[in-house]
Amino acid sequence: MEVILEVEHPNGSRTWHRVGTQPLTLGRGFSNDIILHDPYADARHARVRRDESGALALEDLGSVNGLVVNAERLHGTVGLQPGTEIRVGRTTLRIHDPDEVVPAALLDETPTARQVEHAMPHAGSPAQAAHVRLHTPPPRPLASRLVATALAATAALAMGFNMWLGSAERASGSSAVSTALGFILLAVVWAAIWAAIGRVAIHRFSFALHLAVVSAAFLVLLAIITVQDWLNFLFPDSDAVTTLAAIVNFSLVAALIAWHLRFSSGLRPRHRWRIGIMGAAIAVGIGAVFSLTEKETFSDVPVFSSAIKPVATKWIPTSTLEDFSQVSRSLKEQVDAMSAKK
Amino acid sequence: MLQSQESSSAASGVFRRFAERVVKVQVVETSSSAKATIGSAFFVTNRGHLITNYHVVSQLIFAPERYRAELVEATSTRPVAVLAIDVVHDLVVLGSAVRPPSHFAIGSNSIEQGDRLYALGHPEDLGLSIVEGTYNGLLPHTLHPRIHFTGSLNAGMSGGPTITGDGRVIGVNVATAGDQLSFLVPVQRAADLLERALSSGNSTLPPTLAEVGRQLRDYQDVYVKGMFAGATKKVDLGPYSLVTEPAPFFRCWADATRTEEVPYEKVEHRCATDDYLFITGDQSSGMVSVNHELISSRSLNTLRFYSLFTGRFGTDNTPYGDEEHVTSWRCGTRNVRNSDATMRAVLCVRAYRKLRELYDGVLKVAVLGQPKTGLVSTLTLSGVTFANIDLISRRYLELISWK
Numbered sequence: 001m002e003v004i005l006e007v008e009h010p011n012g013s014r015t016w017h018r019v020g021t022q023p024l025t026l027g028r029g030f031s032n033d034i035i036l037h038d039p040y041a042d043a044r045h046a047r048v049r050r051d052e053s054g055a056l057a058l059e060d061l062g063s064v065n066g067l068v069v070n071a072e073r074l075h076g077t078v079g080l081q082p083g084t085e086i087r088v089g090r091t092t093l094r095i096h097d098p099d100e101v102v103p104a105a106l107l108d109e110t111p112t113a114r115q116v117e118h119a120m121p122h123a124g125s126p127a128q129a130a131h132v133r134l135h136t137p138p139p140r141p142l143a144s145r146l147v148a149t150a151l152a153a154t155a156a157l158a159m160g161f162n163m164w165l166g167s168a169e170r171a172s173g174s175s176a177v178s179t180a181l182g183f184i185l186l187a188v189v190w191a192a193i194w195a196a197i198g199r200v201a202i203h204r205f206s207f208a209l210h211l212a213v214v215s216a217a218f219l220v221l222l223a224i225i226t227v228q229d230w231l232n233f234l235f236p237d238s239d240a241v242t243t244l245a246a247i248v249n250f251s252l253v254a255a256l257i258a259w260h261l262r263f264s265s266g267l268r269p270r271h272r273w274r275i276g277i278m279g280a281a282i283a284v285g286i287g288a289v290f291s292l293t294e295k296e297t298f299s300d301v302p303v304f305s306s307a308i309k310p311v312a313t314k315w316i317p318t319s320t321l322e323d324f325s326q327v328s329r330s331l332k333e334q335v336d337a338m339s340a341k342k
Numbered sequence: 343m344l345q346s347q348e349s350s351s352a353a354s355g356v357f358r359r360f361a362e363r364v365v366k367v368q369v370v371e372t373s374s375s376a377k378a379t380i381g382s383a384f385f386v387t388n389r390g391h392l393i394t395n396y397h398v399v400s401q402l403i404f405a406p407e408r409y410r411a412e413l414v415e416a417t418s419t420r421p422v423a424v425l426a427i428d429v430v431h432d433l434v435v436l437g438s439a440v441r442p443p444s445h446f447a448i449g450s451n452s453i454e455q456g457d458r459l460y461a462l463g464h465p466e467d468l469g470l471s472i473v474e475g476t477y478n479g480l481l482p483h484t485l486h487p488r489i490h491f492t493g494s495l496n497a498g499m500s501g502g503p504t505i506t507g508d509g510r511v512i513g514v515n516v517a518t519a520g521d522q523l524s525f526l527v528p529v530q531r532a533a534d535l536l537e538r539a540l541s542s543g544n545s546t547l548p549p550t551l552a553e554v555g556r557q558l559r560d561y562q563d564v565y566v567k568g569m570f571a572g573a574t575k576k577v578d579l580g581p582y583s584l585v586t587e588p589a590p591f592f593r594c595w596a597d598a599t600r601t602e603e604v605p606y607e608k609v610e611h612r613c614a615t616d617d618y619l620f621i622t623g624d625q626s627s628g629m630v631s632v633n634h635e636l637i638s639s640r641s642l643n644t645l646r647f648y649s650l651f652t653g654r655f656g657t658d659n660t661p662y663g664d665e666e667h668v669t670s671w672r673c674g675t676r677n678v679r680n681s682d683a684t685m686r687a688v689l690c691v692r693a694y695r696k697l698r699e700l701y702d703g704v705l706k707v708a709v710l711g712q713p714k715t716g717l718v719s720t721l722t723l724s725g726v727t728f729a730n731i732d733l734i735s736r737r738y739l740e741l742i743s744w745k
Contacts, residue, residue: 168642300660335692
């Protein structure tokens with residue numbers, strides 16, 4: 001059996017050693033297999049050996065400070081199972097399973113690294129190297145924080161304002177404020193989830209960037225809803241408007257996912273968009289199933305587009321009363337079909 | 343004191359003389375033998391013909407395979423069959439093998455307001471009772487005649503007779519609005535239906551759903567055709583000129599709301615018929631209503647006012663519907679222009695599942711073009727043919743105009 005021995009030195013640096021086949025010694029002295037940079041460690045502090053049953057164990061060699069396990073100092077032997085943590089002086093030893101999974105490599109986006117990678121085949125040709133397109137460096141934390149705060153505040157204000165416009169109660173100010181606060185809460189939780197994903201996947205907790213992404217998406221959504229409302233008013237029951245709205249909403253969801261992935265994964269753009277489109281397709285699929293079931297379920301409440309907008313009547317495209325009779329005939333066909341189905 | 347004693351002794355005399363002519367009928371679910379409805383009925387021939395309300399036996403018409411009707415005697419029950427129906431007046435003629443010792447002879451009668459009447463029936467399944475009251479004439483504003491009876495009819499007395507002290511039937515107990523306000527179907531309708539049942543003899547099949555549907559279609563055709571035709575009455579509401587009282591059998595009333603809680607004012611003008619028809623437990627029909635709602639605001643800005651306008655326009659005020667009897671609504675929306683006004687119009691339609699060619703229709707109209715004043719007008723038609731929905735909506739849309 002083998003284990004990986006992680007050594008965290010008092011200065012914070014870490015080294016990893018494969019332990020298994022032969023006995024090893026640990027200590028400050030240069031004759032040791034693993035040399036500890038720690039004034040609290042003995043010159044020959046401890047050694048790794050197999051115990052009677054053949055399992056790996058760490059044995060104290062009569063050191064001054066001994067081995068500390070679970071805040072208890074001892075001068076004996078400690079078994080080395082994955083997950084064990086032992087202090088030797090001020091050095092921390094951690095035992096890992098050799099099969100432990102490590103995260104994927106990070107994409108190095110610093111300009112020099114990119115330049116070298118692309119310029120490699122033409123090394124020595126500065127003219128060629130100059131043509132290599134540089135990747136934008138990750139935004140500086142302060143700038144992204146400012147942008148995120150501004151976007152989130154704008155989105156919250158827009159939501160609140162929209163709420164206020166859509167309500168005709170005396171006390172609509174308070175519902176506007178609660179809508180804005182509700183949005184901020186939702187956006188913060190959402191951004192935190194994506195940032196946590198980024199922390200796990202690429203060791204980067206980009207909360208501000210994710211907050212900026214979700215706020216921008218909500219601003220766009222608000223714009224889409226407003227435009228759609230107007231189109232529904234001007235062109236009622238229009239299949240073109242419905243289709244357009246579906247496409248735009250689909251794109252918004254895909255873009256939202258792709259941008260979150262941009263800041264929380266090491267995926268290439270093409271893969272990010274592929275996942276975004278898949279996510280949007282799933283969302284649209286679920287929506288379609290819901291609306292179909294709703295259409296099939298009996299209800300004695302009619303559903304119709306009730307949007308009315310303030311606009312001079314000369315700008316409103318109108319139908320004649322004959323056209324309206326056409327509409328009613330198509331309704332008859334629909335309800336007759338439903339009635340016959342039973 | 344003396345008078346009340348006198349009248350109560352009169353009532354007991356009436357009860358003694360005529361009680362045997364009034365029976366209890368019940369509709370029973372065949373499989374469970376559970377009583378579905380109970381009501382009263384009375385003999386009108388010596389060959390066992392009875393009159394009762396359509397609504398007492400409607401389940402039998404809708405699901406003859408699941409129900410049976412019977413006449414309840416002291417110790418036993420006797421089967422009865424429906425021979426003829428009149429959905430509009432809520433009457434049926436029943437046939438039975440009973441040969442009653444005596445029966446009421448029905449036909450036209452003369453009676454004056456204030457005359458004393460006695461209603462007989464089985465209230466709440468408690469045994470035959472007699473209720474004293476007075477005749478108060480025919481109800482105004484109804485499409486089909488109803489007698490206003492001042493007395494307390496109770497559930498279960500439906501279908502029983504209301505008679506004079508000397509045993510002349512004046513009407514058939516049909517409905518109550520509580521507080522001694524009760525309604526009777528004039529006996530002449532029952533006499534007509536009996537004549538129809540007797541003349542057709544035993545050759546015809548019992549009336550079915552198709553017959554109910556046919557009667558409803560004939561009924562609506564008569565009253566709907568006349569609505570909004572010719573010189574239509576109009577009413578001014580804000581800057582709008584609108585239809586009112588589509589026909590003489592409509593009643594109209596108005597109401598205004600100005601409260602501190604909402605930053606807008608609402609004025610309503612509403613017309614409706616009192617004549618709704620009972621079809622079966624979960625379905626009624628024949629209602630027609632016109633509802634104009636004027637909203638205006640000085641304190642809201644235009645965008646917020648239009649949110650309010652949209653909300654009022656989208657408010658659902660359609661009649662109740664049950665899945666067994668009607669389909670879901672389907673709606674179509676257009677912005678339309680008549681000779682005067684630009685409007686947003688929505689027509690919603692649903693079909694009756696069991697009664698062919700009958701529909702409910704709701705037309706909603708919002709008159710556009712004013713920054714802080716809006717009108718939402720709703721026309722509701724129930725139990726009418728599609729052709730009539732089309733015709734009446736068209737007339738309705740044509741008649742909306744500016745003052």
